[in-house]
Amino acid sequence: MSADFVPRTPGDLPAQFAIGAELPVLRRLVTQPMIDAYGHASGDLNPIHMDPDYSRTGPFGRTIAHGLMTLAFVAQMLNEWTDGHFDESGEIDIAFVGPVYTGDELTITGVVETVDFSDDGAVARVKLICKAGDRSILAGAAIQPISPIRKA
């Protein structure tokens, strides 16, 4: 017979939530058609993202991706890590620390830094690691309550 089991000690945690565990790695090559698709779908048509001619004279000298598009990649990775629980109870707190240009290959991942236990269960805090090549583009953390685990 199976029952839901609330983790109360580090030994109760599945391997992917253990302190030091590395999260899945999501890679995305950012292209102008991708930025255009995100801009049209979201309604954010700011020329700094969408218009290469306009952007050539701006602070970056070329178009940059929407920061929120990068955040969508982060959420995608976190849902892979949690088998979809991020959608239900996850949290992100980040700063956009560097631009994402067309042609950048993004690497999105993280590492479990801490797990706090209480009567309600456990909460993992993840340091996010988001880079375009060697450049950091986003810094911050994700916080994920660890749902009851089904054990036989």
Next chain:
Amino acid sequence: MATDFQRYDDVAIGDIMPPDPIRFEAKAEVVDAFLKATGNDDPRYRDGDAVRRVPSMLASFYLIDLLNARRSPPGGIHAKQAVRFHRSIAIGETLHLQACIVEKYTRKERPYVVAEFEARADDGALVASGRITSIWGKDA
């Protein structure tokens, strides 16, 4: 043509933006466009369940509506973002969105505005909440 941008000095802590909540419907075509644009082929959002699930970070679309509602002049920068999801949502649900200015400060001669937002379902239940930190666009 006159623009309707808001000056930084006119933004006040406690301002509600917009005065009436924005309605955002998680339509299937909007979710499909989000999944396509972000290269997300997770079957979780496409399977044949009776209630089709919506990726939580569709929030990245309705946050743009909230950002636009503040009427910052062009040139602003989205500096930080915090968001917490309280439950998942399903295709067809309508969210009601509103933000409140909670902080203003200047750092390195850049004018920052911090707003807290909420996204609520039709029944008033909290679906998502968080904090948006922006550098205000340059006043004309």
